[in-house]
Amino acid sequence: xxxxxxxxxxxxxxxxxxxxxxxxxxxxxxxxxxxxxxxxxxxxxxxxxxxxxxxxxxxxxxxxxxxxxxxxxxxxxxxxxxxxxxxxxxxxxxxxxxxxxxxxxxxxxxxxxxxxxxxxxxxxxxxxxxxxxxxxxxxxxxxxxxxxxxxxxxxxxxxxxxxxxxxxxxxxxxxxxxxxxxxxxxxxxxxxxxxxxxxxxxxxxxxxxxxxxxxxxxxxxxxxxxxxxxxxxxxxxxxxxxxxxxxxxxxxxxxxxxxxxxxxxxxxxxxxxxxxxxxxxxxxxxxxxxxxxxxxxxxxxxxxxxxxxxxxxxxxxxxxxxxxxxxxxxxxxxxxxxxxxxxxxxxxx
Amino acid sequence: xxxxxxxxxxxxxxxxxxxxxxxxxxxxxxxxxxxxxxxxxxxxxxxxxxxxxxxxxxxxxxxxxxxxxxxxxxxxxxxxxxxxxxxxxxxxxxxxxxxxxxxxxxxxxxxxxxxxxxxxxxxxxxxxxxxxxxxxxxxxxxxxxxxxxxxxxxxxxx
Numbered sequence: 001x002x003x004x005x006x007x008x009x010x011x012x013x014x015x016x017x018x019x020x021x022x023x024x025x026x027x028x029x030x031x032x033x034x035x036x037x038x039x040x041x042x043x044x045x046x047x048x049x050x051x052x053x054x055x056x057x058x059x060x061x062x063x064x065x066x067x068x069x070x071x072x073x074x075x076x077x078x079x080x081x082x083x084x085x086x087x088x089x090x091x092x093x094x095x096x097x098x099x100x101x102x103x104x105x106x107x108x109x110x111x112x113x114x115x116x117x118x119x120x121x122x123x124x125x126x127x128x129x130x131x132x133x134x135x136x137x138x139x140x141x142x143x144x145x146x147x148x149x150x151x152x153x154x155x156x157x158x159x160x161x162x163x164x165x166x167x168x169x170x171x172x173x174x175x176x177x178x179x180x181x182x183x184x185x186x187x188x189x190x191x192x193x194x195x196x197x198x199x200x201x202x203x204x205x206x207x208x209x210x211x212x213x214x215x216x217x218x219x220x221x222x223x224x225x226x227x228x229x230x231x232x233x234x235x236x237x238x239x240x241x242x243x244x245x246x247x248x249x250x251x252x253x254x255x256x257x258x259x260x261x262x263x264x265x266x267x268x269x270x271x272x273x274x275x276x277x278x279x280x281x282x283x284x285x286x287x288x289x290x291x292x293x294x295x296x297x298x299x300x301x302x303x304x305x306x307x308x309x310x311x312x313x314x315x316x317x318x319x320x321x322x323x324x325x326x327x328x329x330x331x332x333x334x335x336x337x338x339x340x341x342x343x344x345x346x347x348x349x
Numbered sequence: 350x351x352x353x354x355x356x357x358x359x360x361x362x363x364x365x366x367x368x369x370x371x372x373x374x375x376x377x378x379x380x381x382x383x384x385x386x387x388x389x390x391x392x393x394x395x396x397x398x399x400x401x402x403x404x405x406x407x408x409x410x411x412x413x414x415x416x417x418x419x420x421x422x423x424x425x426x427x428x429x430x431x432x433x434x435x436x437x438x439x440x441x442x443x444x445x446x447x448x449x450x451x452x453x454x455x456x457x458x459x460x461x462x463x464x465x466x467x468x469x470x471x472x473x474x475x476x477x478x479x480x481x482x483x484x485x486x487x488x489x490x491x492x493x494x495x496x497x498x499x500x501x502x503x504x505x506x507x
Contacts, residue, residue, distance in 0.1 A: 004496050008468035011449045011499070015372055015469040018447050022371060024363030024384060 085135040085160050093118060095141035095157070105152075106141040112154055114140045115193040121156055124195055136160045143190060156191040355395050359388060362404050365470075369408060372465055373415040375454050383414045405480040408466075412481070415458040452502040453495075460495040467492050 001009075095108050116124075118138065125131075132138065137159050142152035190198040366387070370380035387410035391398055398406045453461045459481065466477045467488070478485045 004493065007449075007496050007499065008464070008492075011453070011464060012468040012471075014447045014449050015368075015465065018450055019368035019371055022364065022368050022377070024359075024367040024381075 085133040088134045089137045093139060095139050105144040106157060107144075107152060109140050109142055109154055112142070114156070115154060116156075116191075116195055118156075121191060121195070132158065133160055153192065155193075158189045158191065160187045354399060355392055358399075358403055362407070365404075366407055366411065369465065369470075370411045370414075372450060372453070372469070373411060373458065373461060374418060379418070383411055386414065387411050402480070405476075408462075409480060412458060412462045415462070448503060448506065449499060452499050452506075455502055456495055456498055460491050460498075463488055463491040464495045464499075 093114075095106050097108070099106050118140075121138070138156055139159070140154065140156050143155040143157065144152045363384070366384045367380055370383045370387075371377050374380050374383060384407075387407045390410050391403060391407050394406075395403075453464060456464070462481065463477060466472045466480065467474070472480075474485045474488045477488045481488070
């Protein structure tokens with residue numbers, strides 16, 4: 001008997017033994033109340049399935065991945081997303097590089113005590129019978145949430161790369177559809193000091209995740225040359241925005257930048273240019289087709305390089321009601337950041 | 350009015366369907382409902398099904414339900430804690446001795462079905478292939494991969 005046959009036989013014995021006393025309690029052609037409830041639940045689940053799959057597909061099509069994006073397996077994001085959700089992730093409990101994840105900027109904690117401890121965190125989710133996927137990574141860092149707070153907070157960030165989707169319905173041409181995986185998708189959750197979890201947020205890798213080196217001093221960022229020219233030129237207003245740090249590097253990846261009224265953008269540019277050095281640019285534009293608005297400023301002065309990134313949202317999803325408020329909040333946030341660098345005085349004139 | 354044929358078919362195979370469903374779905378109550386639904390479906394098509402392989406038809410319906418459930422479980426995982434999988438296995442109510450059965454729960458439904466049909470029901474590969482709508486080669490490879498995975502899971506547990 002081969003090892004396979006032996007194992008198969010053992011499985012058969014267990015199946016026979018485990019089910020020996022089970023008897024079918026009868027069949028009713030009209031369906032029991034429990035079955036009817038199950039049908040209702042099935043219908044609800046089907047709706048959820050359709051909504052979820054649609055959301056995934058819409059999300060995927062909305063953030064069309066740049067054609068020339070480097071594979072995530074290169075691990076260029078400090079080891080994050082070096083593998084998919086189902087591959088065992090390398091160990092790592094701290095961020096070692098500064099990364100921008102969509103609406104947050106994560107910086108290394110530089111030895112700051114972890115609150116809560118990793119042990120407390122793992123105990124918590126084990127008690128909830130949860131286990132991160134093998135490819136999930138838990139790292140501690142200083143998190144700045146654009147538009148919410150200008151102060152970085154120590155937080156755990158749970159990242160999972162890739163995305164397991166539900167398979168298609170079988171069709172004659174594809175009778176056995178497989179689960180689909182979006183390897184370029186990253187999901188993150190933030191865990192604060194009180195063990196509160198944020199909702200998981202997903203987005204495409206490569207576009208909103210942008211390696212940012214804010215400590216390099218006069219060293220060209222040869223790995224990401226586009227970072228060198230985040231801010232150049234002069235203020236323009238009202239144009240359709242195509243500015244993006246990845247434009248040129250990743251054809252097809254274009255995002256709107258800025259969201260300030262032109263008047264404020266000019267003042268901001270003046271402020272930035274007065275901080276030192278030259279070659280600052282703030283772009284101001286409003287494009288209703290763009291649902292996210294970023295304000296990026298990049299100082300290339302003789303001092304340490306500084307990157308400020310602020311995110312606001314455009315009218316598309318707010319019906320125009322919150323445009324002023326949100327753009328204003330972003331502007332306030334920017335001003336707060338500038339306060340820290342003494343540039344805010346100029347802005348307030 | 351339920352035909353005599355169908356009633357005796359249910360009486361003859363009912364227990365086996367329930368056991369198969371329990372092993373596929375991992376939950377006795379769900380299995381009971383799944384068998385009920387599969388039999389309803391079979392009953393509506395009894396004129397056509399009865400002339401072919403009705404037991405296989407019911408088992409296929411059960412497998413489809415197991416796949417739907419598997420899918421729904423994924424949706425649930427994706428909808429809320431998308432970065433976690435559940436680790437509790439208290440819901441299956443299985444004795445700890447049945448390590449292999451428990452391990453089969455981690456296989457995809459079709460692979461699980463291949464192992465159950467091949468080793469527990471002792472069906473020939475050709476019959477399994479016909480029931481699952483695939484080739485004999487696929488049945489063999491699925492069985493082999495399934496057993497390899499079971500071994501790996503048992504190693505992990507120990």
